[in-house]
Amino acid sequence: MFYTPITKQDDLFPLSYPTTAKTLMNKHGLLDDQQAVTTDRLLREIDTLELTYPSAALLCAKQANVVDTLIVTMDVLDTNSVEQITGLQAMTWPVLGQLDATSGAFELRYGLPDLYMAAMAKAQQEPAYIDRLQDYDIRIVSSLPTAVEEDSNTIWWAQLERVSATDMRAVETAIESGMRVFVLGLTNQKAPAQGFSEDSMQVPLYVANVELQAQQLTQLVDIMPTVVGHYMNCAEGTKTWSLGQDIAKHDTEWPMIASYGSQLVIYTEAERIVIDQDATTRMFQGTEEMPNAVPPTPILINALRDVKRFSATGE
Numbered sequence: 001m002f003y004t005p006i007t008k009q010d011d012l013f014p015l016s017y018p019t020t021a022k023t024l025m026n027k028h029g030l031l032d033d034q035q036a037v038t039t040d041r042l043l044r045e046i047d048t049l050e051l052t053y054p055s056a057a058l059l060c061a062k063q064a065n066v067v068d069t070l071i072v073t074m075d076v077l078d079t080n081s082v083e084q085i086t087g088l089q090a091m092t093w094p095v096l097g098q099l100d101a102t103s104g105a106f107e108l109r110y111g112l113p114d115l116y117m118a119a120m121a122k123a124q125q126e127p128a129y130i131d132r133l134q135d136y137d138i139r140i141v142s143s144l145p146t147a148v149e150e151d152s153n154t155i156w157w158a159q160l161e162r163v164s165a166t167d168m169r170a171v172e173t174a175i176e177s178g179m180r181v182f183v184l185g186l187t188n189q190k191a192p193a194q195g196f197s198e199d200s201m202q203v204p205l206y207v208a209n210v211e212l213q214a215q216q217l218t219q220l221v222d223i224m225p226t227v228v229g230h231y232m233n234c235a236e237g238t239k240t241w242s243l244g245q246d247i248a249k250h251d252t253e254w255p256m257i258a259s260y261g262s263q264l265v266i267y268t269e270a271e272r273i274v275i276d277q278d279a280t281t282r283m284f285q286g287t288e289e290m291p292n293a294v295p296p297t298p299i300l301i302n303a304l305r306d307v308k309r310f311s312a313t314g315e
Helices: 019-027 101-110 114-123 129-135 165-176 220-228 297-307
Strands: 060-062 069-076 139-141 154-160 180-187 205-208 232-234 256-260 263-267 272-275 281-285
Touching: 069 101, 069 165, 069 220, 101 114, 101 180, 101 220, 114 256, 129 139, 129 220, 129 232, 154 165, 165 180, 180 220, 256 297, 263 297, 272 297
Parallel strands: 069 154, 069 180, 139 154
Antiparallel strands: 060 232, 180 205, 256 263, 263 272, 272 281
16 A cells, blocks of 8 residues: 655655655655654755755866767757758667756756756756866857867757757758767657656657667766766766766666656666655556555665755755
Protein backbone atom coordinates (compact mmCIF):
# COMPACT_ATOMS: atom_id res chain seq x y z
CA MET A 1 0.00 0.00 0.00
CA PHE A 2 1.08 3.60 -0.44
CA TYR A 3 2.84 5.50 2.29
CA THR A 4 0.81 7.88 4.45
CA PRO A 5 2.20 11.43 4.38
CA ILE A 6 3.53 13.25 7.43
CA THR A 7 3.96 16.97 7.94
CA LYS A 8 7.70 17.48 8.26
CA GLN A 9 9.78 18.91 5.46
CA ASP A 10 12.87 20.92 4.71
CA ASP A 11 13.67 24.01 2.67
CA LEU A 12 14.52 22.20 -0.55
CA PHE A 13 11.72 19.66 -0.32
CA PRO A 14 8.67 21.53 1.00
CA LEU A 15 6.67 18.36 0.95
CA SER A 16 5.69 15.79 3.54
CA TYR A 17 7.63 12.55 3.49
CA PRO A 18 6.08 9.11 4.03
CA THR A 19 5.72 8.00 7.64
CA THR A 20 7.37 4.64 7.08
CA ALA A 21 10.49 6.40 5.81
CA LYS A 22 10.53 9.17 8.42
CA THR A 23 12.90 7.54 10.90
CA LEU A 24 15.35 6.40 8.25
CA MET A 25 15.34 9.78 6.51
CA ASN A 26 15.98 11.55 9.83
CA LYS A 27 18.89 9.20 10.42
CA HIS A 28 20.40 10.18 7.08
CA GLY A 29 19.82 13.91 7.56
CA LEU A 30 17.07 14.17 4.96
CA LEU A 31 14.53 15.55 7.41
CA ASP A 32 14.96 18.06 10.21
CA ASP A 33 12.40 17.75 13.03
CA GLN A 34 12.90 21.43 13.91
CA GLN A 35 11.65 22.48 10.51
CA ALA A 36 7.86 22.35 10.39
CA VAL A 37 5.95 23.95 7.56
CA THR A 38 2.55 23.37 6.05
CA THR A 39 2.08 20.36 3.83
CA ASP A 40 0.41 22.20 0.98
CA ARG A 41 3.55 23.98 -0.24
CA LEU A 42 4.67 22.69 -3.61
CA LEU A 43 8.10 21.34 -4.39
CA ARG A 44 9.06 24.33 -6.52
CA GLU A 45 8.22 26.89 -3.84
CA ILE A 46 11.79 27.10 -2.61
CA ASP A 47 12.28 30.88 -2.45
CA THR A 48 13.76 30.54 1.04
CA LEU A 49 16.28 27.93 -0.05
CA GLU A 50 19.82 28.76 1.02
CA LEU A 51 22.03 27.76 -1.87
CA THR A 52 25.42 26.19 -1.48
CA TYR A 53 26.48 26.67 -5.08
CA PRO A 54 28.88 25.70 -6.38
CA SER A 55 29.41 22.99 -3.79
CA ALA A 56 33.17 23.59 -3.94
CA ALA A 57 35.61 25.76 -5.85
CA LEU A 58 36.07 24.74 -9.47
CA LEU A 59 39.68 23.55 -9.71
CA CYS A 60 40.13 23.19 -13.43
CA ALA A 61 42.71 23.12 -16.19
CA LYS A 62 42.13 24.34 -19.72
CA GLN A 63 41.90 21.65 -22.36
CA ALA A 64 44.13 21.83 -25.42
CA ASN A 65 43.01 21.69 -29.04
CA VAL A 66 39.46 22.87 -28.49
CA VAL A 67 37.00 23.99 -31.15
CA ASP A 68 33.92 26.17 -31.00
CA THR A 69 30.52 24.78 -30.02
CA LEU A 70 27.07 25.60 -31.37
CA ILE A 71 23.93 24.75 -29.40
CA VAL A 72 20.61 25.22 -31.18
CA THR A 73 17.39 24.79 -29.20
CA MET A 74 13.72 25.16 -29.96
CA ASP A 75 10.78 24.93 -27.59
CA VAL A 76 9.55 22.04 -29.76
CA LEU A 77 12.10 20.93 -32.32
CA ASP A 78 11.08 21.13 -35.97
CA THR A 79 12.50 17.72 -36.88
CA ASN A 80 11.37 17.92 -40.50
CA SER A 81 13.58 20.97 -41.06
CA VAL A 82 16.43 19.76 -38.89
CA GLU A 83 16.69 16.46 -40.74
CA GLN A 84 17.41 18.41 -43.92
CA ILE A 85 20.62 19.79 -42.40
CA THR A 86 23.57 17.89 -43.82
CA GLY A 87 25.91 16.35 -41.26
CA LEU A 88 23.60 16.04 -38.27
CA GLN A 89 23.19 12.67 -36.60
CA ALA A 90 20.15 11.78 -34.47
CA MET A 91 20.87 10.19 -31.10
CA THR A 92 18.93 6.97 -30.61
CA TRP A 93 18.45 7.02 -26.84
CA PRO A 94 15.75 8.99 -24.98
CA VAL A 95 16.58 12.50 -23.80
CA LEU A 96 14.23 13.74 -21.08
CA GLY A 97 12.80 17.17 -21.88
CA GLN A 98 10.72 19.44 -19.67
CA LEU A 99 7.08 20.43 -19.27
CA ASP A 100 7.75 23.98 -20.48
CA ALA A 101 10.48 25.77 -22.38
CA THR A 102 11.50 28.06 -19.50
CA SER A 103 12.25 25.09 -17.26
CA GLY A 104 13.98 23.32 -20.13
CA ALA A 105 16.24 26.28 -20.89
CA PHE A 106 17.15 26.54 -17.20
CA GLU A 107 18.06 22.87 -17.00
CA LEU A 108 20.21 23.08 -20.11
CA ARG A 109 22.01 26.27 -19.07
CA TYR A 110 22.67 25.34 -15.43
CA GLY A 111 22.88 21.57 -15.65
CA LEU A 112 20.44 21.44 -12.72
CA PRO A 113 16.84 20.26 -12.24
CA ASP A 114 14.22 22.97 -12.52
CA LEU A 115 13.47 22.76 -8.78
CA TYR A 116 16.52 25.04 -8.34
CA MET A 117 15.20 27.64 -10.79
CA ALA A 118 13.47 29.99 -8.34
CA ALA A 119 16.36 29.95 -5.88
CA MET A 120 18.92 30.70 -8.60
CA ALA A 121 16.80 33.58 -9.89
CA LYS A 122 16.36 35.02 -6.40
CA ALA A 123 20.09 34.81 -5.73
CA GLN A 124 20.87 36.19 -9.21
CA GLN A 125 23.33 33.33 -9.47
CA GLU A 126 24.95 32.67 -12.82
CA PRO A 127 26.14 29.16 -13.72
CA ALA A 128 29.40 28.50 -11.91
CA TYR A 129 31.26 27.39 -15.03
CA ILE A 130 30.93 30.82 -16.69
CA ASP A 131 33.62 32.54 -14.61
CA ARG A 132 36.05 29.70 -15.17
CA LEU A 133 35.46 29.72 -18.93
CA GLN A 134 36.06 33.47 -18.94
CA ASP A 135 39.38 32.84 -17.19
CA TYR A 136 40.31 30.87 -20.30
CA ASP A 137 38.98 33.58 -22.66
CA ILE A 138 36.07 31.40 -23.74
CA ARG A 139 32.90 33.38 -24.31
CA ILE A 140 29.25 32.39 -24.53
CA VAL A 141 27.18 34.16 -27.19
CA SER A 142 23.39 33.90 -27.47
CA SER A 143 23.00 33.68 -31.24
CA LEU A 144 23.89 31.74 -34.34
CA PRO A 145 27.37 32.51 -35.62
CA THR A 146 27.14 35.08 -38.41
CA ALA A 147 30.55 34.07 -39.69
CA VAL A 148 32.68 31.12 -38.74
CA GLU A 149 36.00 32.18 -37.30
CA GLU A 150 38.68 29.58 -36.70
CA ASP A 151 39.50 29.13 -33.00
CA SER A 152 37.28 31.99 -31.82
CA ASN A 153 36.90 30.38 -28.37
CA THR A 154 33.13 30.71 -28.46
CA ILE A 155 30.16 28.68 -27.31
CA TRP A 156 27.18 29.77 -29.38
CA TRP A 157 23.66 29.14 -28.12
CA ALA A 158 20.81 30.02 -30.47
CA GLN A 159 17.26 29.71 -29.12
CA LEU A 160 15.03 29.65 -32.19
CA GLU A 161 11.27 29.84 -32.64
CA ARG A 162 11.53 28.14 -36.01
CA VAL A 163 14.27 26.99 -38.37
CA SER A 164 14.58 29.22 -41.43
CA ALA A 165 16.60 28.49 -44.55
CA THR A 166 19.18 31.01 -43.32
CA ASP A 167 19.40 29.19 -39.99
CA MET A 168 19.88 25.88 -41.74
CA ARG A 169 22.74 27.28 -43.82
CA ALA A 170 24.39 28.72 -40.70
CA VAL A 171 24.26 25.35 -38.96
CA GLU A 172 25.62 23.55 -42.03
CA THR A 173 28.46 26.07 -42.28
CA ALA A 174 29.28 25.47 -38.61
CA ILE A 175 29.33 21.71 -39.17
CA GLU A 176 31.56 22.03 -42.23
CA SER A 177 34.01 24.14 -40.25
CA GLY A 178 34.41 21.37 -37.66
CA MET A 179 32.41 23.10 -34.95
CA ARG A 180 30.79 20.82 -32.36
CA VAL A 181 27.03 21.09 -32.85
CA PHE A 182 24.09 20.13 -30.60
CA VAL A 183 20.52 20.60 -31.87
CA LEU A 184 17.63 19.69 -29.58
CA GLY A 185 14.15 20.47 -28.35
CA LEU A 186 13.34 21.57 -24.81
CA THR A 187 9.82 20.11 -24.72
CA ASN A 188 7.69 17.92 -26.95
CA GLN A 189 4.10 18.13 -28.07
CA LYS A 190 2.95 15.11 -26.10
CA ALA A 191 1.07 15.37 -22.85
CA PRO A 192 3.23 13.59 -20.27
CA ALA A 193 2.00 10.08 -19.63
CA GLN A 194 1.07 9.03 -16.14
CA GLY A 195 4.32 8.46 -14.33
CA PHE A 196 6.38 10.63 -16.72
CA SER A 197 7.46 7.75 -18.92
CA GLU A 198 10.62 8.16 -20.94
CA ASP A 199 8.68 8.08 -24.20
CA SER A 200 6.27 10.81 -23.15
CA MET A 201 9.05 13.15 -21.97
CA GLN A 202 11.49 12.45 -24.80
CA VAL A 203 12.92 15.26 -26.93
CA PRO A 204 15.09 14.81 -30.05
CA LEU A 205 18.83 15.40 -29.94
CA TYR A 206 21.04 15.76 -33.02
CA VAL A 207 24.80 16.25 -32.97
CA ALA A 208 27.68 16.78 -35.37
CA ASN A 209 31.44 16.55 -34.83
CA VAL A 210 30.79 15.14 -31.34
CA GLU A 211 31.56 11.63 -30.13
CA LEU A 212 29.21 10.61 -27.33
CA GLN A 213 29.15 7.44 -25.27
CA ALA A 214 26.17 5.19 -25.98
CA GLN A 215 23.53 5.95 -23.35
CA GLN A 216 20.34 4.37 -22.05
CA LEU A 217 18.80 7.65 -20.90
CA THR A 218 19.94 11.27 -20.67
CA GLN A 219 18.50 14.62 -19.60
CA LEU A 220 18.79 18.27 -20.56
CA VAL A 221 21.05 18.68 -17.51
CA ASP A 222 23.68 16.55 -19.30
CA ILE A 223 24.14 18.90 -22.25
CA MET A 224 26.17 21.69 -20.65
CA PRO A 225 28.49 19.33 -18.72
CA THR A 226 29.22 17.71 -22.09
CA VAL A 227 29.84 21.09 -23.72
CA VAL A 228 31.97 22.49 -20.91
CA GLY A 229 33.97 19.29 -20.53
CA HIS A 230 35.47 19.93 -23.97
CA TYR A 231 37.03 23.19 -22.73
CA MET A 232 38.22 22.38 -19.24
CA ASN A 233 39.00 19.42 -17.02
CA CYS A 234 38.06 19.88 -13.37
CA ALA A 235 39.19 17.96 -10.30
CA GLU A 236 35.69 16.72 -9.49
CA GLY A 237 34.40 16.71 -13.03
CA THR A 238 31.14 18.64 -13.13
CA LYS A 239 29.84 17.51 -9.72
CA THR A 240 30.58 20.86 -8.07
CA TRP A 241 28.11 22.72 -10.28
CA SER A 242 25.81 20.22 -12.01
CA LEU A 243 23.69 17.15 -11.44
CA GLY A 244 24.28 16.14 -15.06
CA GLN A 245 27.27 14.36 -16.50
CA ASP A 246 29.55 14.62 -19.51
CA ILE A 247 28.01 12.04 -21.83
CA ALA A 248 31.08 12.17 -24.06
CA LYS A 249 33.00 10.52 -21.22
CA HIS A 250 30.46 8.64 -19.09
CA ASP A 251 27.74 6.05 -19.55
CA THR A 252 24.27 6.33 -18.01
CA GLU A 253 24.37 6.29 -14.21
CA TRP A 254 21.38 4.92 -12.33
CA PRO A 255 19.26 6.01 -10.61
CA MET A 256 18.54 9.29 -12.38
CA ILE A 257 16.38 11.98 -10.76
CA ALA A 258 14.33 14.65 -12.51
CA SER A 259 11.91 17.33 -11.36
CA TYR A 260 8.79 18.33 -13.26
CA GLY A 261 7.07 21.25 -11.60
CA SER A 262 5.89 20.02 -8.21
CA GLN A 263 6.87 16.39 -8.75
CA LEU A 264 10.10 14.44 -8.50
CA VAL A 265 10.73 11.36 -10.60
CA ILE A 266 13.46 8.81 -9.92
CA TYR A 267 14.31 6.77 -13.01
CA THR A 268 15.90 3.35 -12.58
CA GLU A 269 16.71 0.80 -15.25
CA ALA A 270 13.42 -1.01 -14.73
CA GLU A 271 11.00 1.32 -12.91
CA ARG A 272 10.14 4.91 -12.13
CA ILE A 273 9.37 6.31 -8.69
CA VAL A 274 7.12 9.38 -8.73
CA ILE A 275 7.05 11.57 -5.62
CA ASP A 276 3.95 13.74 -5.72
CA GLN A 277 3.57 17.17 -4.15
CA ASP A 278 1.90 15.61 -1.08
CA ALA A 279 4.86 13.20 -0.80
CA THR A 280 2.97 10.06 -1.66
CA THR A 281 5.07 7.77 -3.81
CA ARG A 282 3.97 5.77 -6.83
CA MET A 283 5.90 3.28 -8.90
CA PHE A 284 5.59 2.61 -12.62
CA GLN A 285 6.97 0.06 -15.03
CA GLY A 286 6.58 1.06 -18.65
CA THR A 287 3.15 2.66 -18.92
CA GLU A 288 1.66 0.65 -16.06
CA GLU A 289 1.40 1.68 -12.43
CA MET A 290 2.56 -0.86 -9.85
CA PRO A 291 -0.16 -0.37 -7.23
CA ASN A 292 1.36 -2.45 -4.42
CA ALA A 293 5.01 -1.63 -5.00
CA VAL A 294 7.14 0.07 -2.35
CA PRO A 295 10.18 2.12 -3.46
CA PRO A 296 13.52 0.63 -2.36
CA THR A 297 14.67 2.78 0.55
CA PRO A 298 18.37 3.03 -0.50
CA ILE A 299 17.40 4.24 -3.98
CA LEU A 300 14.97 6.78 -2.52
CA ILE A 301 17.47 8.13 0.01
CA ASN A 302 20.48 8.26 -2.31
CA ALA A 303 18.54 10.02 -5.07
CA LEU A 304 17.09 12.60 -2.69
CA ARG A 305 20.48 13.21 -1.12
CA ASP A 306 22.02 13.71 -4.55
CA VAL A 307 19.41 16.21 -5.71
CA LYS A 308 20.00 18.16 -2.47
CA ARG A 309 23.67 18.60 -3.33
CA PHE A 310 23.46 22.39 -3.74
CA SER A 311 21.17 23.04 -0.79
CA ALA A 312 22.54 24.18 2.57
CA THR A 313 20.74 21.19 4.10
CA GLY A 314 22.23 18.74 1.61
CA GLU A 315 25.31 16.68 2.15
